[in-house]
Every structure is written in structure tokens, then in C-alpha cells.
Amino acid sequence: MTREGTSGRIESNLKEQDQSIARHVENQLIVKLKREFAVNQVARQQVIESLPEKSTVGRGFDDQGFAIINLPEGADPSAVAQEIGNHQAIEYAEPNFIDSGAVE
Amino acid sequence: MPAQTELLQQQSRTFQGRSVVTVEWQGEQVEAVEGMVAYRKTSPTPVEPMEAEHGLMVNVLGTSYPDPLGIGVIMTDAGLEVEHAASAAEKMSPDVLWTEPVLLDHGTLIPNDTYFAQQWNLADIGAARAWDIWNGDPRKVVVAVLDSGISIENGSLSHQDLNDTNRFFLGRDLVNNDDDPSDDHGHGTHVAGIAAAITNNGTGVAGLWPGLVLVLKVFNSSNDGSSVTFKDGVLAAVSFASDHHAHLIINYSGGGPDSQTKKTAVEYARDNGGLIVAAAGNESGGKIIFPAAYSTQYPNVIAVGAVDRQHKRPSFASRGPEMTVVAPGVDILSSLPNYFVTLNSEGKQTKYGRLDGTSQATPLATALAALVWSKWPDLSASQVREKITQSADSIVGSDEDYGHGMINAEAALS
Numbered sequence: 001m002t003r004e005g006t007s008g009r010i011e012s013n014l015k016e017q018d019q020s021i022a023r024h025v026e027n028q029l030i031v032k033l034k035r036e037f038a039v040n041q042v043a044r045q046q047v048i049e050s051l052p053e054k055s056t057v058g059r060g061f062d063d064q065g066f067a068i069i070n071l072p073e074g075a076d077p078s079a080v081a082q083e084i085g086n087h088q089a090i091e092y093a094e095p096n097f098i099d100s101g102a103v104e
Numbered sequence: 105m106p107a108q109t110e111l112l113q114q115q116s117r118t119f120q121g122r123s124v125v126t127v128e129w130q131g132e133q134v135e136a137v138e139g140m141v142a143y144r145k146t147s148p149t150p151v152e153p154m155e156a157e158h159g160l161m162v163n164v165l166g167t168s169y170p171d172p173l174g175i176g177v178i179m180t181d182a183g184l185e186v187e188h189a190a191s192a193a194e195k196m197s198p199d200v201l202w203t204e205p206v207l208l209d210h211g212t213l214i215p216n217d218t219y220f221a222q223q224w225n226l227a228d229i230g231a232a233r234a235w236d237i238w239n240g241d242p243r244k245v246v247v248a249v250l251d252s253g254i255s256i257e258n259g260s261l262s263h264q265d266l267n268d269t270n271r272f273f274l275g276r277d278l279v280n281n282d283d284d285p286s287d288d289h290g291h292g293t294h295v296a297g298i299a300a301a302i303t304n305n306g307t308g309v310a311g312l313w314p315g316l317v318l319v320l321k322v323f324n325s326s327n328d329g330s331s332v333t334f335k336d337g338v339l340a341a342v343s344f345a346s347d348h349h350a351h352l353i354i355n356y357s358g359g360g361p362d363s364q365t366k367k368t369a370v371e372y373a374r375d376n377g378g379l380i381v382a383a384a385g386n387e388s389g390g391k392i393i394f395p396a397a398y399s400t401q402y403p404n405v406i407a408v409g410a411v412d413r414q415h416k417r418p419s420f421a422s423r424g425p426e427m428t429v430v431a432p433g434v435d436i437l438s439s440l441p442n443y444f445v446t447l448n449s450e451g452k453q454t455k456y457g458r459l460d461g462t463s464q465a466t467p468l469a470t471a472l473a474a475l476v477w478s479k480w481p482d483l484s485a486s487q488v489r490e491k492i493t494q495s496a497d498s499i500v501g502s503d504e505d506y507g508h509g510m511i512n513a514e515a516a517l518s
Contacts (some may be wrong), residue, residue, distance in 0.1 A: 032364065075485075097330060099360035100327055100360060101327040103459050104420050
């Protein structure tokens with residue numbers, strides 16, 4: 001079963017990372033703008049334009065400058081996060097990591 | 105719910121219409137009935153009412169006193185100090201052997217829930233005694249359960265132990281983006297039951313916390329969430345607690361990798377006075393997962409590990425320097441949805457079942473924190489954490505396995 005929500009396609013698209021617990025939602029990137037740029041439309045647009053081609057906005061920037069970006073098929077969110085992380089308006093960019101309930 | 109009301113009434117701090125007060129008696133702080141003094145005299149002749157010091161009246165309780173043992177009770181105006189009342193009683197009759205405040209004894213509430221005797225987790229942290237001495241306001245604190253949801257059918261709370269609409273509030277499903285936090289895995293219903301199942305309702309299990317609960321669905325039918333659903337859950341929980349003028353405790357029986365998003369959410373909870381109680385993880389002796397592992401960076405985070413019936417770390421549980429406390433997490437009986445969910449396909453029954461995990465330990469620590477905070481509402485989140493850690497029973501072994509030790513509900517509320 002595939003569910004599409006704010007967390008993206010969690011159930012069918014988990015990607016194993018180096019550590020067993022560091023899984024993330026495939027093709028999804030979280031971008032958080034610095035406080036001073038959180039509602040700056042120019043900064044928002046610049047950040048979106050710096051993303052790989054065919055990226056789409058999954059959830060647009062909120063008042064805190066937080067957005068979810070859908071990257072094109074095959075893109076590595078960690079690599080993209082590193083590439084755009086130096087932009088002056090960005091506080092951080094990272095994959096949308098998976099959490100799990102801690103039951104046996 | 106009548107049963108719940110009964111339980112709450114039991115917390116009332118009056119006795120025979122008089123307030124229960126803490127007084128110093130023989131060098132110790134004890135609970136006594138305000139303005140009542142017991143005496144024993146050698147002769148059975150009654151004492152007479154009289155005016156004591158400070159113009160306050162001393163009256164004799166009942167006509168049958170003193171009893172055949174020579175023991176009687178006098179009642180004073182409520183404001184009269186114990187020592188003044190005692191000296192007044194001695195003056196009333198020359199043959200008074202002794203006087204003392206009417207000291208309060210506690211009955212221990214044994215709830216009538218069908219499976220209470222099988223809830224070793226409640227027994228081992230002293231839950232029954234804790235209920236007796238707890239006198240908090242159950243609406244001062246909201247426990248937000250960020251998990252896979254709760255048993256809901258036809259849009260309504262459907263589990264017999266989790267259906268009190270005065271206590272359980274349905275928040276959003278942040279996985280599927282709707283207003284229906286129905287549990288499709290089973291984990292959330294189990295966790296909610298451990299923390300807050302309706303107690304003393306003659307059926308099922310007992311829960312430790314009798315107050316407000318907010319249900320937010322952040323895990324899907326595979327029991328997975330993300331740093332975003334965690335953050336969204338924290339935001340929703342902070343907003344709810346603010347609207348209800350209640351302290352916020354977030355129960356997160358899960359976790360994963362470190363993330364900026366998760367850390368930002370923890371800071372947001374901290375800045376809004378919220379406490380986060382999170383599972384240490386089931387990494388089989390491996391590292392503690394996040395957000396629990398933020399416990400050494402943020403004083404509003406409690407990392408909860410698990411112990412078995414022998415109070416030892418089970419092999420599945422995580423360990424590490426970030427461990428705050430431990431609680432029972434093996435063979436834990438609690439509620440499960442009435443209908444078929446993912447856990448049933450893994451061999452569990454509907455309605456009730458036993459599960460293992462730091463997931464099961466966490467809600468007991470959450471519920472205890474809620475009892476503590478509702479009893480002392482002026483505390484900060486970090487002070488509540490201190491109460492929990494300082495009252496924990498240390499366990500012989502490594503701090504990385506047990507932190508400050510196993511939570512002790514009676515000690516935390518004393």
C-alpha cells in the first residue's frame with residue numbers, strides 16, 4: 001500500500017542508508033530557511049531555482065521558512081542537501097528521515 | 105464516566121468534612137485532619153468543651169467518647185495549631201495520658217479492571233499507592249500521544265478502555281493529512297492504553313494517567329513516521345496545550361536518526377514549556393535513537409529504556425549515555441484496536457494483547473510525569489524531569505543500561 005501525505009511515499013519507498021536506522025523518504029528533501037529569510041519571497045524563489053531540474057514543491061514554505069521538496073526520480077536527497085546547503089538563505093537542508101515505533 | 109469520577113473523587117483532600125493538612129509531629133511531616141486531636145485518659149469520664157488559647161473553641165466529638173479504651177477525639181476550630189489543641193486537651197482533664205493529631209491513613213486503591221492483576225508494570229512502579237497520594241488536577245496536563253492513532257470506528261472512539269470523550273481528544277492524521285487518526289497498525293492504541301486507559305471501569309486494563317490525552321497520528325500502518333510528521337505533531341500538540349491552558353507532555357514511542365528538523369521541533373517544544381518523553385529504541389544494545397538521544401542536550405527530553413520482570417535490560421533494548429530512566433517494557437498488557445490492524449497479521453489478538461519494547465516503557469514514564477506535573481503545576485518541564493530521575497530506584501549495573509534507574513510512581517508523588 002502506498003500513502004501520499006506530508007511524509008511522502010513512506011511505506012513503499014524506504015531507502016536503506018549506511019546505518020540501519022538512517023532511512024529516508026525517497027526523493028524528498030526538507031529545506032528550512034533562516035529566520036530572517038523565512039518569509040522573503042525572493043529568497044524562497046532563489047532556493048527553489050537552485051534545486052535540480054524537475055524538482056517540485058511538495059509543501060510550500062510556511063511562516064517558519066520550512067518546505068518539503070519532491071526531487072526528480074533517482075536524485076539523492078543527501079547530495080542535493082549538501083549542494084544547496086551553502087545558500088545564504090538556508091538554515092539547513094536534509095532528507096526526510098524515517099522514524100519507527102519502538103516495538104518488538 | 106462514573107468509574108473515572110469515583111477515582112478522581114478519591115483524590116479529594118478532605119476527611120470527614122475537614123481539610124487534610126501536613127503538620128510536623130514528633131519531628132516528621134505527617135498528614136493529619138485539620139483541627140482534630142485524639143487523646144487517651146485513664147478514666148472513662150468525658151471531657152468538657154472549653155475555650156482554648158487564642159479564643160478558639162474546643163468541642164468534644166460525639167457522645168460515645170471516650171471509648172472503653174479511654175480514647176476520645178476533640179475537635180477544635182480549624183485554625184487552631186496542633187500543639188495548642190493538644191495542650192488544651194491536657195488542660196481539660198488531669199488524667200489525660202497522651203494527645204496526638206488524628207493522623208491520616210491511606211487505603212490503597214485496587215482498581216476493578218479485569219486484567220489489572222496481570223499488569224506487572226503498574227505493580228512494579230507502585231501505581232496503586234501513587235493513585236492514593238496523587239491529588240492533582242487531571243485537566244492541568246495534556247499527554248499528546250504521537251503514534252499510529254487510536255481505535256476509532258465510524259468516526260468515534262471505539263475501545264471500551266479509551267472512549268471517554270471528556271479525556272481523549274482526536275487530533276489530526278499527519279501521515280494521510282486528514283482529521284481521522286484511526287489506528288491502522290495497533291501500536292498507538294497499545295501505547296495510549298498503557299498511559300491512560302480508563303481505570304476502575306470494571307473491564308480491561310488500567311492506565312496510569314486519568315487526565316487529558318491528545319491523539320495525533322504520525323506513524324502509518326507499517327508503524328513508520330518521519331522527522332516531518334514528528335515536527336508537525338509537536339506543532340499541533342503545542343497549539344492544543346496552549347488552547348487548553350494545560351502543560352504539555354509529548355509521548356513519542358519511536359524514533360530514528362538525528363535530524364535538524366527533529367531538533368528544531370524539540371527546541372520549539374522547549375520554548376513553549378513542553379516535555380518530550382521518548383523511547384530509547386530497540387537497537388539490541390546499540391545506540392539510543394532520536395529524539396530520545398537529545399536528552400543530554402535538552403532538559404525537556406526524557407529517554408526511556410526498558411527492563412524485564414527481573415528489572416534487567418532486555419536484549420532488544422538500546423543503551424547509551426543519554427539514558428534517563430527505565431520502565432517495564434516486556435510482556436506489557438494493554439489495549440489494541442477492536443478491528444483488524446497490522447499487528448493482528450503478526451499474530452496479535454484484537455482488543456487486548458501483550459507487546460515488548462521501549463515503546464511500552466515510555467508511556468508509563470509519560471503518565472508518571474503527567475501525575476507529577478498535575479500535582480505540582482508550578483514546576484517547569486525540566487523540574488518534572490528532575491522529579492522523575494531523583495525518585496527513580498537505582499538498578500545495579502551500568503548507567504548506560506538504566507540511567508537513573510526504574511521509575512517509582514509512589515516516590516515521585518511523595
